[in-house]
Amino acid sequence: MTEPAAPLPAGDEAELPVKPASNKERMAIERVAMPEQPGEVRAHNFGEVNQGLTYQLAMLEAERCIQCPKPFCVDGCPVRVDIPRFIKFLRDGEIAQAAESLLSDNALPCVTGRVCPQETQCEQVCIRVKKGNPVAIGYLERYVADWAQANLDQLPKAHPVQTGKKVGIVGSGPAGLTAAGELVKAGHDVTVFEAFHAPGGVLIYGIPEFRLPKDIVQAEVDRLVSEGVKLELDAIIGRTYTIPELRDEFDALFLAVGAGLPVFMNVPGENYKGVYSANEYLTRVNLMGAWSPDSQTPILHGQRVVVVGGGNVAMDSVRTARRLGAEEATIVYRRSAVELPARAEEVHHAKDEGVIFEYLVAPVEVLADENRWVTGLRCVRMELGEPDASGRRRPTVIPGSDFTIDCDLVVVAIGTKANPLLTGSAPELKVNEWGYLITDDYGMTSLPGVFAGGDIVRGAATVILAMGDGKRSAAAINSWLNGAWPPPPETNAKKPEKEAAVAAG
Amino acid sequence: MHPIVEREQLSPNVVRLVVEAPRIAKVRRPGQFVIVRKGPGGERIPLTIADNDPEAGTITLMIQAIGRSTTELTNMQVGEAIQDVAGPLGSETHLLKAGHAVCVGGGVGTAVLLPIVRALSDAGVHVTSVIGGRSKEWVILEKELTALGDVVTCTDDGSYGRHGFVTEALKDLLDAGGVDAVYAIGPVPMMRAVSNLTQPYGVATTVSLNAIMVDGTGMCGGCRVTIDGETKYACVDGPEFDAHKVNFQELADRLTTYRSFEQQALDKLGACATTEVKS
Numbered sequence: 001m002t003e004p005a006a007p008l009p010a011g012d013e014a015e016l017p018v019k020p021a022s023n024k025e026r027m028a029i030e031r032v033a034m035p036e037q038p039g040e041v042r043a044h045n046f047g048e049v050n051q052g053l054t055y056q057l058a059m060l061e062a063e064r065c066i067q068c069p070k071p072f073c074v075d076g077c078p079v080r081v082d083i084p085r086f087i088k089f090l091r092d093g094e095i096a097q098a099a100e101s102l103l104s105d106n107a108l109p110c111v112t113g114r115v116c117p118q119e120t121q122c123e124q125v126c127i128r129v130k131k132g133n134p135v136a137i138g139y140l141e142r143y144v145a146d147w148a149q150a151n152l153d154q155l156p157k158a159h160p161v162q163t164g165k166k167v168g169i170v171g172s173g174p175a176g177l178t179a180a181g182e183l184v185k186a187g188h189d190v191t192v193f194e195a196f197h198a199p200g201g202v203l204i205y206g207i208p209e210f211r212l213p214k215d216i217v218q219a220e221v222d223r224l225v226s227e228g229v230k231l232e233l234d235a236i237i238g239r240t241y242t243i244p245e246l247r248d249e250f251d252a253l254f255l256a257v258g259a260g261l262p263v264f265m266n267v268p269g270e271n272y273k274g275v276y277s278a279n280e281y282l283t284r285v286n287l288m289g290a291w292s293p294d295s296q297t298p299i300l301h302g303q304r305v306v307v308v309g310g311g312n313v314a315m316d317s318v319r320t321a322r323r324l325g326a327e328e329a330t331i332v333y334r335r336s337a338v339e340l341p342a343r344a345e346e347v348h349h350a351k352d353e354g355v356i357f358e359y360l361v362a363p364v365e366v367l368a369d370e371n372r373w374v375t376g377l378r379c380v381r382m383e384l385g386e387p388d389a390s391g392r393r394r395p396t397v398i399p400g401s402d403f404t405i406d407c408d409l410v411v412v413a414i415g416t417k418a419n420p421l422l423t424g425s426a427p428e429l430k431v432n433e434w435g436y437l438i439t440d441d442y443g444m445t446s447l448p449g450v451f452a453g454g455d456i457v458r459g460a461a462t463v464i465l466a467m468g469d470g471k472r473s474a475a476a477i478n479s480w481l482n483g484a485w486p487p488p489p490e491t492n493a494k495k496p497e498k499e500a501a502v503a504a505g
Numbered sequence: 506m507h508p509i510v511e512r513e514q515l516s517p518n519v520v521r522l523v524v525e526a527p528r529i530a531k532v533r534r535p536g537q538f539v540i541v542r543k544g545p546g547g548e549r550i551p552l553t554i555a556d557n558d559p560e561a562g563t564i565t566l567m568i569q570a571i572g573r574s575t576t577e578l579t580n581m582q583v584g585e586a587i588q589d590v591a592g593p594l595g596s597e598t599h600l601l602k603a604g605h606a607v608c609v610g611g612g613v614g615t616a617v618l619l620p621i622v623r624a625l626s627d628a629g630v631h632v633t634s635v636i637g638g639r640s641k642e643w644v645i646l647e648k649e650l651t652a653l654g655d656v657v658t659c660t661d662d663g664s665y666g667r668h669g670f671v672t673e674a675l676k677d678l679l680d681a682g683g684v685d686a687v688y689a690i691g692p693v694p695m696m697r698a699v700s701n702l703t704q705p706y707g708v709a710t711t712v713s714l715n716a717i718m719v720d721g722t723g724m725c726g727g728c729r730v731t732i733d734g735e736t737k738y739a740c741v742d743g744p745e746f747d748a749h750k751v752n753f754q755e756l757a758d759r760l761t762t763y764r765s766f767e768q769q770a771l772d773k774l775g776a777c778a779t780t781e782v783k784s
Contacts, residue, residue, distance in 0.1 A: 123512060145571050195720070195722055196591075197542050197549070197588070197589040198593070233589070234589050234590065235591075236722055238526060239594055240529070240532070240592065240593070241528075259723070260723065260724045261723050261724065261726075262724070264726065264729075269729065270736075271729060271755055273758065273761070276727075277722055277725060279725050280719060280725035280727045283724070283725055288548070288549070296546060296547055296548040296550050296770065297549075298763040298767070326679065350561055371758075419723050419724065419739075421722055421723060421741060
């Protein structure tokens with residue numbers, strides 16, 4: 001575990017620089033760098049990579065925001081955090097107010113401050129990009145959020161008027177928790193159902209400790225519980241309870257169960273010992289704590305690990321493999337570096353940690369020894385052709401380019417699909433051809449009063465897009481419960497076009 | 506928390522626990538299972554629900570001590586509580602509606618078989634249970650099964666009942682004719698032997714596959730099994746499948762994935778290594 005960012009100047013820190021007097025002076029301040037564990041050190045531990053800004057760095061960075069009257073950054077944020085407002089409080093030394101402001105917009109700021117792709121959202125549209133580097137909004141968000149988590153007693157406690165309306169939320173991942181936080185603030189009686197024995201969804205089972213410490217997630221959940229959110233763990237909707245039962249029990253439902261089902265490569269040898277889905281690999285390590293030798297849950301420690309895929313989950317898997325002792329950890333991706341869907345920061349971190357990247361390579365067969373233990377991955381080389389439906393250039397096989405990567409573990413991280421467990425138990429819920437729930441402009445499914453968001457609606461996406469769904473759906477549910485239906489235009493839950501474009505990118 | 510209200514030692518390494526789980530007791534169907542986690546740091550273990558009492562709000566679990574986690578569970582006493590019991594998971598058994606069913610159980614598989622025998626018997630199906638163990642002390646649930654139909658008991662060493670494997674007793678029943686369905690649950694070699702035996706007779710045969718799993722909801726894909734050349738998940742598509750379509754070789758092999766880890770964990774626990782019951 002890493003120490004949280006120092007909320008106040010440590011005794012040995014130098015005095016703050018002189019306050020800039022003008023925007024010209026602000027523009028002259030260079031963007032601060034995030035302190036991080038050195039690559040060769042962190043490749044062998046599960047401690048957090050990014051260490052968080054110090055007080056001085058945070059104050060310096062806060063001065064870089066020029067407080068645009070019409071801030072683009074807010075439009076770039078799927079949950080519409082009033083970014084200039086919390087930064088202004090911070091730089092004025094009013095950190096409690098900064099925290100209060102941030103928390104009123106974002107139910108999980110410690111999480112988003114760590115895992116959001118700010119570079120394609122708020123920071124991408126920061127006005128300062130025109131003349132250099134954007135304000136490090138993500139770093140500042142994390143700084144303020146970590147302070148809030150350590151100083152909850154300094155924040156005012158809300159006492160919303162209770163409405164007596166009951167809302168059931170299925171899934172305690174980012175979409176579900178965000179909706180829970182919003183709805184409990186509105187005075188509703190909120191219960192969150194979670195299939196696993198611990199809350200957090202992908203924040204707990206998927207994203208590794210070194211990117212998002214599990215104590216941080218638990219503290220965010222604890223805060224929501226202290227605000228009145230009820231949690232029911234080990235409850236699998238579609239098995240333990242059915243949707244019709246929940247509809248009888250609750251005035252509204254929000255379904256946020258995630259995508260969940262792993263996609264495999266569909267190549268020979270995929271069921272040999274030593275082939276994991278990324279879901280299984282990461283769940284064993286993260287949720288079940290198999291990274292610790294004390295864990296009762298086993299994990300295969302590969303010496304030479306190949307991870308198939310180029311998204312954030314692939315980066316999480318390959319970096320985990322390095323930390324579990326792999327001498328060689330390789331990403332196999334069928335397109336080129338340009339098309340890598342993973343966050344730039346994750347790719348950069350992976351490279352620093354010694355991860356090998358094999359671009360324009362696709363697996364065709366898993367090889368094994370006589371005891372059916374994996375010994376290699378037979379691959380072919382690809383070249384990029386014309387753009388396909390996703391706008392990316394379609395990879396095609398170069399004939400006769402077969403080669404083998406020797407390895408003892410293969411992790412498949414090529415995506416997920418809809419889990420039919422919940423939808424299969426409620427046939428009246430309309431799904432599209434891929435099994436994802438169909439919702440209207442307000443996030444409501446084909447069942448009145450039953451809303452849905454996150455990956456089970458949009459397919460595998462990011463934490464922050466799921467949180468955006470949670471926030472918009474919460475507003476729509478609020479209108480539904482208050483009889484103000486359809487909701488007034490500003491709570492329209494339809495995806496903003498800009499955000500949709502970001503998601504596709 | 507799920508308090509243990511009853512505990513019984515069925516054989517040297519099989520324990521029967523009655524556990525409070527009111528919701529699951531109300532909705533479970535035969536063939537379904539739960540995922541159990543003893544407490545913080547514990548493994549998630551899939552266990553078939555052997556019985557339920559909706560009134561009392563309890564379910565019955567039969568646990569065979571194989572590795573560290575199952576050994577710790579079998580050592581739990583009345584008054585202690587299991588932290589997590591999630592379910593019911595899996596699909597329910599496709600039950601024969603009428604006629605004669607032979608239910609074959611090996612070792613702790615007999616416990617998994619019990620709810621199926623009960624459901625068949627309740628539906629008016631004539632059930633013959635064929636159960637086995639290495640020797641007398643490894644035979645479990647004979648009394649319970651006798652209350653529900655005919656029972657043929659076999660022991661490998663002849664110390665009790667018929668001398669020999671369950672498959673030999675099953676062959677006699679098949680030869681006698683009139684068997685409409687076979688349900689077989691036990692170690693993989695036993696299920697494979699039953700499947701090979703029934704195939705030429707053309708008797709529909711169902712097996713329950715104890716694949717390694719983490720979540721039990723289809724999320725990890727660890728429990729993938731090959732059925733008729735297609736990948737299926739034991740946790741959601743099963744755990745029961747048409748025996749004649751199962752790739753038993755692959756299942757047996759995948760079950761050995763963590764063998765060395767399991768042995769180390771057991772050594773750490775300081776328990777005597779218990780051997781799997783072979784029928």
